[in-house]
Amino acid sequence: MAYRTLNPFTEQLVREYPEHTDAQVEAALAKADALFRSDWSQGDMAPRLAVLARMAELLTERSDTLAQAMATEMGKLVEQGAGEIQLCAGIAKYYAENAAKFLKPETIDTDLGEAWVQHHPIGVLIAVEPWNFPIYQLNRVIAPAIAVGNPVMFKHAGIVPHCAKLFEQLVRDAGAPEGAVTNLYVSSGKVAELIGDDRVQGVALTGSEDAGSKVSARASEKLKKSTLELGGADVFVVLDDADIERAAEIGTQARLANAGQVCTAAKRFIVHEAVAEAFLTAFKANMAAAVLGDPMDPSTTLGPLSSEDALNGLEKQVDAAVSAGATVLAGGKRADRTGFFFEPTILTDIARDNPAYFEEFFGPVAMVHVVKDDDEVVRIANDSHYGLGGSIFAGDIDRARTLATRIETGMVFINTATTSMPELPFGGVKRSGFGRELGDVGIKEFVNRKLVVIASGEAVQTVG
Numbered sequence: 001m002a003y004r005t006l007n008p009f010t011e012q013l014v015r016e017y018p019e020h021t022d023a024q025v026e027a028a029l030a031k032a033d034a035l036f037r038s039d040w041s042q043g044d045m046a047p048r049l050a051v052l053a054r055m056a057e058l059l060t061e062r063s064d065t066l067a068q069a070m071a072t073e074m075g076k077l078v079e080q081g082a083g084e085i086q087l088c089a090g091i092a093k094y095y096a097e098n099a100a101k102f103l104k105p106e107t108i109d110t111d112l113g114e115a116w117v118q119h120h121p122i123g124v125l126i127a128v129e130p131w132n133f134p135i136y137q138l139n140r141v142i143a144p145a146i147a148v149g150n151p152v153m154f155k156h157a158g159i160v161p162h163c164a165k166l167f168e169q170l171v172r173d174a175g176a177p178e179g180a181v182t183n184l185y186v187s188s189g190k191v192a193e194l195i196g197d198d199r200v201q202g203v204a205l206t207g208s209e210d211a212g213s214k215v216s217a218r219a220s221e222k223l224k225k226s227t228l229e230l231g232g233a234d235v236f237v238v239l240d241d242a243d244i245e246r247a248a249e250i251g252t253q254a255r256l257a258n259a260g261q262v263c264t265a266a267k268r269f270i271v272h273e274a275v276a277e278a279f280l281t282a283f284k285a286n287m288a289a290a291v292l293g294d295p296m297d298p299s300t301t302l303g304p305l306s307s308e309d310a311l312n313g314l315e316k317q318v319d320a321a322v323s324a325g326a327t328v329l330a331g332g333k334r335a336d337r338t339g340f341f342f343e344p345t346i347l348t349d350i351a352r353d354n355p356a357y358f359e360e361f362f363g364p365v366a367m368v369h370v371v372k373d374d375d376e377v378v379r380i381a382n383d384s385h386y387g388l389g390g391s392i393f394a395g396d397i398d399r400a401r402t403l404a405t406r407i408e409t410g411m412v413f414i415n416t417a418t419t420s421m422p423e424l425p426f427g428g429v430k431r432s433g434f435g436r437e438l439g440d441v442g443i444k445e446f447v448n449r450k451l452v453v454i455a456s457g458e459a460v461q462t463v464g
Contacts, residue, residue: 002016002158003016003017003018003019003158003161003185004016004017004158004159004161005017005072005073005159005160005161005162006073006159006307007072007073008074008075008303008304008305008306008307008308008339008340009071009075009294009295009296009303009304009338009339010338010339011308011338011339011340014072014073015161015162017161017165017185018185019185019186019187020184020185020186022190025184025186025190025194028153028179028182028184029124029153029194029197029199029200031178031179031182032124032151032152032153032179032180032182032199033123033124033151033179033199034179035151035177035178035179035180036121036123036124036149036150036151040149040177040180041121041149041150041151042121042149045099045100045103045147045149047175048146048147048149049095049096049099049100049147050096050175051146051171051174051175051176051180052092052093052095052096052099052143052146052147052174053092053093053096054174054175055089055092055143055146055170055171055174056089056090056092056093056096057089057174058170058173058174059085059088059089059092059135059139059170060085060086060089062085062166062170063082063085063086063089064078064082065166066081066085066135066163066166066167067079067081067082067084067085068081068296069134069162069163069166070084070134070135070160070163071295071296071303072162073131073134073159073160073161073162073163074131074132074134074159074160074306074307075259075295075303075304075305075306075339075340076258076259076295076303077258077295077300077301077303078295078296078298079298080257080258084133084135084136085135087136087420087421087422088135088136088139090421090422091136091139091140091143091422091438092139092143093422094143094422094423095143095144095146095147095422095443096147098440099144099147099148099443102440102443102444103119103147103148103443103444103447104119105117105118105119108451110453112453112455112456113453113454113455113456113457114453114454114456115451115452115453115454116451116452117449117450117451117452118448118449118450118452119148119444119447119448119449119450120149120447120448120450121148121149121150121446121447121448122150122201122202122225122446122447122448123150123151123199123200123201123202124150124151124152124153124199124200124201125141125145125150125151125152125153125200125201125202125203125204125446126152126153126154126155126191126194126195126200126202126203126204127141127142127152127153127154127155127203127204127205128154128155128191128203128204128205128206128207128211128215129141129154129155129156129157129205129206129207130157130206130207130208131156131157131159131160131306132258132261132262132263132306133258133262134156134157134160134163134164134167135163135167136420137206138154138156138164138167139167140420140426140437140438140442141154141204141437142154142171142181144437144438144442144443144445145446146171146176146180146181147443148443148446148447150201150202150446151179151180151181151182152180152181152182153182153184153194153200154181154182154183154184155184155185155186155188155190155191156183159306159307161185164183164185165183167183168181168182168183188211188214191215192214192218195215195218195219195222195224196218196221196222200224201224201225201446202219202224202225202226202227202445202446203215203218203219203224203225203226203227204226204227204228204435204437204445204446205226205227205228205229206228206229206230206263207230208230208231209230209231209431212228212230212433215228216228225445225446226435227427227433227434227435227436227437227445227446228433228434228435229263229388229426229427229428229432229433229435229437230263230386230388230428230431230432230433231263231360231362231386231388231431231432232263232264232265232267232360232386232388232389232428232432233267233268233358233359233360233384233385233386233388234264234265234266234267234268234386234388234389234390234391234409234418235266235267235268235269235270235380235381235390235391235407236251236254236255236266236267236268236269236270236390236391236393236417237270237271237377237381237390237391237392237393237394237403238251238269238270238271238272238275238279238393239272239275239374239377239392239393239394239395239396239399239400240272240274240275241394241395241396241399242275242393242394242395243393243395244275244278244279244282245282246393247279247393248279248282248283248286249282249286250391250393250416250417251266251269251283251286251366251417252283252286252287252290253417254266254391254417254418255267255287255344255364255365255366256287256290256301256302256344256364258303259302259303259304259305259306259342259363259364260361260362260363260364260365261305261306261310261362261363263388263432264388264389264411264418264419264420265418266366266391266417266418267360267361267365267366267367268367268369268380268381268384269283269366269367269368269369270369270371270377270380270381271368271369271370271371272370272371272372272373272377273370273371273372276370280329280346280348280368283346283366283368284329284330284346287330287331287344287345287346287364287366288330288344289301290302290344290364292335292337292341302341302344302364303341304339304340304341305340305341305342305363306340307340308340310340310362310363311334311340311341311342311363313362314342314361314362314363314365315333315334315342317356317359317361317365318332318333318345318347318361318365320355320356321347321350321354321355321356321359322347324351324353324354324355324356325349325350325351325354326347326348326349326350326354326356326367327347327348327349328345328346328347329346329347329348329368330343330344330345330346331343331344331345331346331364331365332345332347342363342364342365343364344364345364345365345366346365346366346368347365347366347367347368348367348368348370350367350368350369352383358384358385360386374399374402374403377403378403378406378407381407381408381409382406382407382408384430385430385431386428386430386431386432387408387409387410387428387429387430387431387432388409388410388411388427388428388432388433389409389410389411389412389413389418389428390407390409390411390412390413390418391412391413391414391415391416391417391418392404392407392412392413392414392415393414393415394414394415397414397415400414400415401414408429408430409428409429409432410426410427410428410429410432410436411424411426411427411428420438421438422438422439423438423439423440424438424439425437425438425439425440425441425442426438426439426442
């Protein structure tokens with residue numbers, strides 16, 4: 001596959017990167033495996049946590065450089081890029097300060113005697129990561145892996161090779177030894193080969209449903225642990241007692257952030273009929289006020305899509321939705337300008353037999369459903385192949401709590417947009433994947449939870 005930087009604002013090629021050779025990949029894997037068997041992985045955690053603490057400092061120091069690289073490669077607004085790096089610094093700092101507590105032995109009460117569970121690294125991991133959050137997606141896998149002691153080899157998306165290189169260098173500059181984190185410019189076929197190698201013990205992927213199914217199938221074939229964070233069609237519920245102006249403002253941000261290219265973006269707006277007119281009026285005005293422009297310009301509020309392929313795909317989706325009966329309330333087409341821009345778009349009247357009903361729109365396109373009551377909210381929310389996140393805006397918090405328990409997703413946020421924080425487990429259900437990243441749950445996805453028992457009294461008969 002091609003690794004290249006093509007600026008989505010100017011449509012100009014910046015640089016191409018050659019793929020790593022088979023010999024280079026083998027040498028990298030050998031170094032990673034050797035590191036796993038060394039004191040770095042098997043010994044005292046303190047040196048690894050010191051690397052994480054330094055990573056947090058370097059991420060903050062290099063925020064401008066990293067944000068500009070993201071703007072150039074995939075069109076993220078520099079302000080949003082800086083926010084991404086701030087989150088990454090927080091993740092590194094969080095695990096530097098809390099990993100020892102999360103990974104300490106856990107005592108178990110048993111009649112056999114003394115028992116506890118230890119947490120050990122399992123070996124080299126493969127991470128396959130997408131372009132939409134080029135540093136965050138890497139960091140939320142790599143930061144806990146460093147704390148645990150699992151070396152990581154990662155394949156980033158082909159359109160963000162410079163971001164991949166910058167992050168690898170940052171980790172090395174933070175003091176991580178060679179082999180702890182390795183950037184690979186390789187094909188999907190090479191990833192499949194690596195998953196099959198006995199030295200690799202796990203794989204984490206964030207990406208499309210298609211990529212996830214292929215990677216998880218390969219991992220299952222080789223009996224390797226995997227975690228998947230895939231697509232989403234998150235709901236943004238507005239109840240009849242919600243603060244409408246605030247819901248419309250946050251809903252706009254939740255749909256347009258990163259040009260709508262967010263797995264947990266608000267995509268399906270489910271609005272109570274009593275407030276639908278007021279919400280749509282405010283929502284339409286907010287969407288129309290978006291300023292399309294250079295992601296490097298602080299006045300820009302909506303940047304380009306990441307690539308021409310992304311733009312063409314989104315345009316085809318919207319056209320197909322309209323052909324099947326959807327109404328365009330705003331936008332509906334690519335912007336008439338240089339760059340891979342799509343107009344902020346609102347679609348209504350989306351019947352269940354419209355292909356758009358079950359699709360994920362990875363761009364600034366909102367689908368709106370008007371409902372009569374809370375039961376219809378739940379019916380539409382759960383009538384989806386995905387189950388990543390969602391938001392509920394309401395005045396009655398107890399009512400929102402009840403709805404949150406009924407919605408089939410991995411995450412629900414009340415009176416705020418779906419977001420990510422170092423301490424909050426991130427992940428979904430259904431075709432949105434499995435496993436969790438971040439928090440105290442995420443750090444234990446790729447560990448050997450080893451049981452140790454010291455028997456007291458007479459020996460007992462074994463079973464199993």
